[in-house]
Amino acid sequence: MVRLMQSAAVHHLHSFNQFLQHDLSSAVDCALPHECAFDGCHERLQVMLQMTAIAIDYPILNKDPQTIITPRECRERKITYSAPMTASFKCGMNGIDDRGTITRTAGYLPIMVLSNRCHLSGLDEAGLVAAREECDELGGYFIINGLEKVLRLIQVPMRNMPMAIQRPVYRGRGAFYTQYAVTMRCARSDQSTCTMTLHYLSNGSMRLRVSVRKQDLMIPLVVVLNALMPDLYDQGNFSHAISTGTPRDEGSKQSFFTNQSSTKANPLALLGTMCASLFRQNLPEDADDDVFGLFFLERYIAVHVNSWSAKQDVLALMSRKLHSFVHAKCCEDNMDSVSHQELLMPGHILSAYIREKMEDTLGQSIAHMRRDAKNDLTHSSLNIHQNILPYCSKILGRYVGVVGSKISSFIASGNLISSSGLDLQQTTGFAIVAERLNKWRYLSHFRSVHRGQFFTTMKTTSVRKLLPEAWGFLCPVHTPDGAPCGLLSHISAKTHVVCNSSNMAANTKNWRILLIDILISLGMLPTRTLSLGYGAKNGRANSTGCTTSWKCMSDHLHVCLDGFVLGSAPDEVCANISWVLRRLKVKAFSAIGIDTTLEIAHVKQQGLSASCPFSGLYLFSQPARLVRPVLQCGLTAQIELIGPFEQSTLQISCTKSGLSLPEDNISTIVTETHAEIDPTVMLSFLASLTPFSDFNQSPRNMYQCQMGKQTMGTPSHSFYHRGDHKMYRLLTPQSPLVCTRDYHNLTLDLNAQGTNSIVAVVSYTGYDMEDAMIINKSAFERGFGHGTVYKTLLVDLTAEAERRKGPLGKTSLLCFGNKNTVMKPANNGAKNTADGPEYVAPMLGEDGLPSVGQKIGPGDPLWCAFVENCNEHIIGAHKDTENAYVDAIRFLGHLPCNENRKDITQHRASITLRYPRRPVIGDKFSSRHGQKGVLSVLWPECDMPFCESGLTPDIIINPHAFPSRMTIGMLIESMAGKSAASCGRFHDGTPFAFQEHRKAVDFFGSQLCAAGYEYFGSEPVYSGLSGLLMRMEIFVGIVYYQRLRHMVSDKSQVRGTGPVHPLTQQPVKGRKRHGGIRLGEMERDSLLAHGISFLLHDRLVICSDSHPARVFVDTRCGAVLALHPPNSSGKGHILTLASITIPYVFRYLKNELAGMNICIGLFYEK
Amino acid sequence: MSCYSVAADQRARRPEVEVLSLEENQMSFEVKKTDASMANALRRVIIAEVVTMAIDLVTFEENTSCIDDEIIAHRLGLIPIKYAFKPGKTKLREDVSNDEAAAMSSERDIQRRFRFTRDCDCDGYCDWCACTFKLHVKYDEVIKNVPEHEKNQPYTVTSINLESDDPDVFPVHFVSERERNTSSEPGIAIVKLAKGQEIKLSCIAKLGCGKEHAKWTPVSKCVFRPKPTISWDDNAVRALPPNLRNIIVDVCPAGVLGYEDERDRTSIVVKNEAAILDFTKDIQDLTKQLSPQNKPMFHASASTTDFVFEVESLGGVPVDDCVLCGLNEIKRKLTNLQVAVAEVAAEQA
């Protein structure tokens, strides 16, 4: 059984594996061949290049297949975990398809850790530990320059589903355009997509919009249809298909096909002329319009189906939906709801990106050949004729080698550099760094889903809404507050993403045919396309002798499988079909072969009105869909995986009651068809970790999801083998006394991140006001909340030498070393002795680096290097103001690109420093209920209040923290923790476990009572100062407290005077640069309001850019500027000067204004 | 049972101490005829100002274990250190004046043997103000001595491995015999070593008290509570039917109330005096309801003069010495106060 933890990133892994196994080869098949013609003197030479295969190896180092490289090494060495990728091309000449195969290396492709191409794949726990990984390594990320990068899951419109949309901006697209459109995102077999949008024009016609290389192509639907079906018979059928029975429609039906008779005889050529300009480089220069038209239909129109007639069925369906939408017979589909969305998977975007880059490569190679053909006509054509393969190989080699690095930089930066845009709405933000701040944060990177970069700039909040359709799929709790609120959500714990066409993998054809057989036998009328034989590739539909279902579609629902229109059936038949399929889907014996993730959405015919969705029976089997398990009602409740679109057609009860429904008579089913497995399935991993979250006010649970991700914990067990820039570690982690079921399922105890602490809720010293908390000094001294920060810094001497490049631009070679090489002049043949001490930096070792465990104070040397052939030394100092200890030092060796270098000296080293961080006043702590607080004082144990048992609390918080926040869950946890400690067992805090008839308070209260405590958990407490009993009983219990990473020592900023900006002379900003803190307008206003003008003057002038200036007193201008110092002994007026103090910026302003011929005068009065 | 007299003046209260129980590491005693402030002073002094010894400075020579130096040092500091006076063998400080000696409770007092380092005129530390411990464990060597079936396990370095250079000073491995018998380790765990790992360090233990750092606190528990004064209206209780008497007994958690005689079941007594004050109100309310005269049959109130202490030692200082040292500390402070007051009075006169 796969543990829940391992399943956290499994969709990333499966998607990448699917990309390696299937998508990549499909991408190769889909890639366009490129052609080029050479016009020689004697003959014409037609060269064709086509990609035939991409092979991906295992990650290796230094191009040597023997030296394998592991992810651990890449992390430590700050290099990319990548494997060589080779591309094979077929070269054809003069129509002969295969003149030979060219195989060239295409660079290095980053490999997802734990995928099928990773060396760690298939290792067990012990194997992973031996490879210096975590024992529960998730994989699912790439390592780029030592950083762990995750490709973000992005919500994109559902594929192969026509969706009715309404956008006022569409009216601006041209004359007659209306706001109505139907859009469909069609997916090719390599998972790349192509969106077509059908616009409705107020004159009754329709236009199809397709984006080709980011350019919108608007083509009248009739032109496309004519090209697809030249026969009048089909046209008649089509008119039926789109008609919805209104008189106005009848009119448009008449006119639909009339205006085209006058145009060219060949509709394909007509289409070709409309789009030819966009495809010039893909096709031979002499291709005629027919070819362009064909190319366009094949590559851009309904790309999810192959046959011509299937494409026309799809267009018919779209136009039918558009008509009913325009005539208010169906409602708009909400593109913001999860029911109309799927996820952009890492493998899908990679395959699309690789294909595009490979096509670019071919295009560049062909362009190169064309240039060659032009420039060097006779010579090259002669050459080419004889050795076409070497010639092509040479040209391809010039361009194909960079593909790998382009993909690396895509994953590294998250920026998509693409000519087509890959049918996506954004070009940035595709990759995020998987920070190992703690396990919780790390996990949620793989579970996060983003709505898209485009929406972050949107002013409206509608996209951020929590819609009911997202129920069960996206967690309603786990979304950040602030800018990404509602756009960045997390998939719920039980939800997973379909990554492969699972059951279809073995026998794709058979599975589909079987499904179609079932559908037909249950009463579906097949379309003509289907009855002609499924999968007739590229064949023009034969027009004669077939019945079609389009005519009777008016009262039938259509049946679609992955956007392929299979046929139609009446509503009752569809209900029956979906019922039967649903039963087959859950059967454990999958001999029948129905995909367990098949999405069966029967949108019932509920009357034709603008509030009902467009009816139909939609089946989806393709990847990238979210699915989640629910219980299917029946005699035996079985687990069924449902998708979000499917969910909106189902009746799902929240509890298991009322499950047994008659299985034989489906027409009587009016109540629930499904039930939730557990009420907690709607929660994401993190949200499900909050104990008793059902007792809390909901925003507090959201805050906890954020704070859980900022907690110091146990991010890793292999600290020594990681070179992360910054890591936080809690030294006293404990297993929580009260935790939820998912905490155990996720085995998060391995990475505990908190401490069970005795918490008294009392207002005791005055130091606990406004969310401040008091910590027992003795508890602190015994280790409460102690933590460590690890920082790794990279010393790159090559970069250092570059930075210190002399004025002559000469770079000198730097080497680590510490020996003092300044020699005393040798006298009388005696041995040269070093002048001065033996080492330049006495604190460092001979290699110029500190020893492990050494204490490094502020300003101490951290590394030392000498300039080769020179007696100069460079010492790198510890820049922080804190003491640190050296945790590890690594020499990083050479990068593969440096292999030709002869010397073996080290030029790169990474130094990991350890900063002990004991809690100090101002550090942030929180419970698991969004109750954060700041440490205000360490209070001595003897002064703390004490219980009758002698117990003193570790933490004191103020009772005012509760009334407005309403975090009852924390109070329950406190009681449960106390009872757990006194009973000696762990308590379960899973939400929704208690009900009205079984209250949590009673459950834990009675346990506390049995343990000799007061029922509600309060205790008589004595004041530690006076020894007298306090008037009230105090609520004391055990709460799991987290220490957050926000620490005062990282933030404290102090400045009297210091560095200033060279232009304005004002203090620079930034803590690192020892800058100042902005005293803004509002702060200034409040000082003004207080009338503290001296303070204001001190802050804004003296501590800022105070500047002594001299002003001309008795001239009219009162200028501050003077070209020459006024000379009293000179001729002319005797000028008097007065010294005044002004802010320097004022002088600067005056300078700038003087540049515009404006003078500012200051008038001085004694 | 022994009584200590604290004050000498005729007008002063004459507090009395009665030891209720004294076990290996815990003690219970009653302080009578005083007030809460005095009791609290004793509690605070025992926690914060009894002088003990704890490791304060650690010098690492080798640490290849997976635990960082500073964490090991912190753990070492928290190990209780015991000083055991051996009459005739232990050489005591010679610079202790008679007054000082008289102020200390006994020859067992650690300050008869050691000085505070800050009071010592040595350079750094010396035998009179510190004690040195050495710890050197090499996995590959110690593993030779363990049984075959444990050879693959990591070796746990415990307080047993700490070697003291003073025969009278040693780490405390267990607080009590009971703890020793139930423990799976031979002492307080410090760090675990795996194959090839080694730890070599020397530590210096110094004197200190709890208000400097918690590691010098000698007790894990020191608490007092006012002694309750209890009275029952026995006649009224006896007059009740047996089932109502049962209800009275059950109003408190088990063990708080009980029958004087289990067979007779006529008179109810308080079995747990410590807890009774928490439940006084409950019992009063109940008996008032049950009483025909609407009068509570039970009265209990906290005494303002008598207090029951419970002290639990960590093992470094014997629990009775903790209390004695605490009392002496108060005495010393009061003497200082007395002297200061006298000085001020002399000045003003």
Ligand SMILES: [Zn+2]
């Ligand atoms: Zn000394």
